[in-house]
Amino acid sequence: MFNKKSIFTFLQAQVAAFVGGITDYGIMILLTEVFKLHFSFSILISGTVGAVINFSINRFWVFKNQSGYSSHINSQLFKFALVVLGSISLKSLGTLIFQKAFQIDYRIGRVVTDLFVSYGFNYPLIKYWVFKIKKTDVVKSN
Structure with missing residues (x-):
């Protein structure tokens, strides 16, 4: 079921998610704590920045779709934007639920929400x- 290549790809994707996620989380804290934005707005802004980083790392390192696939970048960007919109929405909602319903600090609620969203939503999509x-793309590149 799992081979070395799929495990390596999964691990690379986790590195991309981690770099994008740390950037996202750090900007969220900065915007919320220093600039006093509500965390929902901070998540929107920070999620967008993290998404740009994540997309770039995924495209050029993890899934290596940069060479020979330039015609696909618009499709990939559109699809990625839809995933990001869903991801940011789920993260904002999940963080808000943890904070409002369970009185859990937004920073902790965000980390818990991120784990579910990252593995259950982002990575598969x-x-x-x-x-x-x-398969036609693989044939073209050979």
Whole structure:
């Protein structure tokens, strides 16, 4: 079921998610704590910045769809933008629920929410929808 390549790809994707996520989380804290924005707005802004970083790392390192696939970048960007919109919405809602319903600090609620969103929503959609390589693309590159 799992081979070395799929495990390595998963681990690379986790590095991309971690770098994008740390950037996202750090900007959220900065905007909320220093600039006093509500955390929902901070998540929107920070999530966008983190998404740009995550997309770039995924495209050029994890799934290596940069060379020979330039015609697909618009499709990938559109699909990735939809995933990001869903992800930011889920993170904002989840963080708000943890904070309002359970009185859990937004920083902790965000980390817990991120774990569920990252593994259950982002990774499957990014791997199997955004950066899915079609068999015709593999033939073209050979």
